Amino acid sequence: MKKALILSTALTAVAFSAAAEQITVMSWGGAYTTSQVEAFHKPFTAETGIGVVSVDADNPATPLKAMVEANNVSVDVVDVNTSDAVRLCDEGQLEEIDPAMLPPAPDGTPATEDFLPGALSECAVGNIVYSMIVAYDESKFPDEKPQTIADFFDTSKFPGKRAMWKSAKTTLEMALMGDGVPAAEVYDVLDTQEGVERAFAKLASIKGDLIWWEAGAQPVQLLADGEVAMTTAYNGRIFAAAVSENKPFVPIWDGQVYEYDLFVIPKGAPNLEAAKKFVAFATGTQPLADQAKWISYGPARKSSAPLVGLYQDGQTEMAPHMPTAEANLTNALPSSYEFWVDHDTELEERFNAWLAN
């Protein structure tokens, strides 16, 4: 009797898992994961019957590497940024993705031409353009409002605490732009010893007023608590807080640093075929455009841009809130993964030393 019970339980379990195929997608959490669940996961399950489990990480590239190295991969699709995608691909930790499997644009343009430059690589398919921007609390500056990245570093003109991402990446670039280096020259300057000194000197000028955040949700909280007057943050988080929670947060697009987020499939993913299906589905023209309904990140496909409409509240026009909107690109820096794959060890180490001393 007992044996029969165990046997039947085991069989049911096997049968159940065979019937309900599902994949696990790892992403960055918060409003961003919500946008992916709404625009990608739910329609994907509706169309294919494959369930999608969503898990979050501060930076999904880290657990991905740990999983592949330990030979114990439990996720199928992972959302990472460009430099991590390139690095992990070079280290043989990702499955290659053939762009031929991606659907063409509605007008028949093949995927290789439809994606923005740099959004497709050997192992990765871009989904959004996101950006690190400066945002401030309007109520803290009743008279003159900060306008530029230089104002972020000017605590005498715009008093109040500041918060920045605890990482050399984007922080050093913004420091240089705050010091008057035009976006186009930032990486040339940062490639020299004097440039690095200059960036750290700029940061040092407001070190006493700086708070460092680590997770993407923190800067919004710091602004909301009144703990800081200005912060760097991912533009989508600021948009979500400003529009859906009516916070008086204003983005400054001057000096923004933008880059892609991409889907990758780790080597040894338990459900490889379903994972490929998911990537092809989610990076289609319509799902990418739909995602903008939930968060203000720009789609990585050209054909998606005209389809971007209103925010989920039904009244906010999304296009001007995108990092890629024409008006927001006047002094904007595309993050250079070539620079960061070479210099991240050195500069992050130095950043940590500078921070601790």
Next chain:
Amino acid sequence: MADATTDLAAPTPGRLTTADGRPLKAALGRAQSRARRRAFLLVLPLLLFIVITFIVPIGQMLHRSIHNDGFSRNMPQLSQWFADTEPGTEPDEVAYAALAADLKGAAEAKTIGIVGTRVNYEMPGTRSLFTSTGRKARGFEPPYREAVLEADPKWGNPSLWGTMRQVSRAYSPNFFLASVDLARDNEGNIVRAPQERRVYVMLFQRTFLIAGLITVLCLLLGFPIAHLLATLPLRTSNLLMILVLLPFWTSLLVRTTSWIVLLQGQGVVNNSLVATGLISDANRIQMIYNQTGTIIAMTHILLPFMILPLYSVMRPIPPSYVRAARSLGASSWTAFRRIYLPQTLPGIGAGALLVFILGVGYYITPALVGGASGQLISNLIAFHMQDSLNWSLAAALAAVLLAAVLILYWLYDRLVGIDNLKLG
């Protein structure tokens, strides 16, 4: 059967035997060894558990701190050339041929990034040299020296070859050197790391200093509380004990974030101070995102680890000893110092050791409330585990920390004696 009966009927005189005729000593030995085996079987699961979850991972971690075969495994021919030649040998055509072949092989096997990352740890800025040359390596033809240098003239840099020689051996002390702010130059001499990159020694010092300070604070705060709990009637003290245990049972994250709510610039403490007029709105006290925040939050979180061992030692101390001392003329201070305090030493030792060792390894609390000045060495270990993914350096840092704690433990054993420890 017949024999046994005879034996039973007529035991050999002068030799003790059991009922079935075996010598008592042998039978006893057998019974005992069976009991020992059974006892061993009972502890076997725990032993396996400790080996699998504790000894093996720590061993692996220690191994990783001196072993990184990212270069040697994926660049076998060039590593062989380094092994065959003297340090300082000029790279010849043979070396460049080996380099070209290895670059091609690693690019095809998609391991070129691992090689580049390994060299990049020692010589920043070289990672893309490997990946970009690897992409061109398929077309290399002899003479290889010209071909490689044409692909990128940086390959002619002697310090690059010096670095590659260092990393061509899987076993290397470099990560341990890096973890105490040292490095090896091209000739293999040990030198100090450049000023702007020295951070670990300072963080080790800060970690031990802060952990020591927190231990002292916990002792000062915990001792009177433990004494109160130990001397009150059981019913009252049990009630108060719940107040000590309740935060102990609460999630660490909840307690840490509550401190943020209390201490931040717009937090409860600052707001009350401003409301009562003690400080002005412009001069709110910065109590969090710095060392002060780390110390306050960690002291609160670690306090129960001090109170509980102290309480368990103080409870059985009879109050009559101190009363006797007082009746014999000792002042209250003398009675405390000479009679009561010595009896609580095992509890102080256990509590201090627990708080200190936990404090040295703390990482979530400083990460959340420490800002820049409240970061401890464990935060850098986490950084190398999670962000830079330089696990060898993380392992070396962890090993140095472990060694330092073991030395302190040994010192404690020599000075106080580990037998004097009472954990509860």
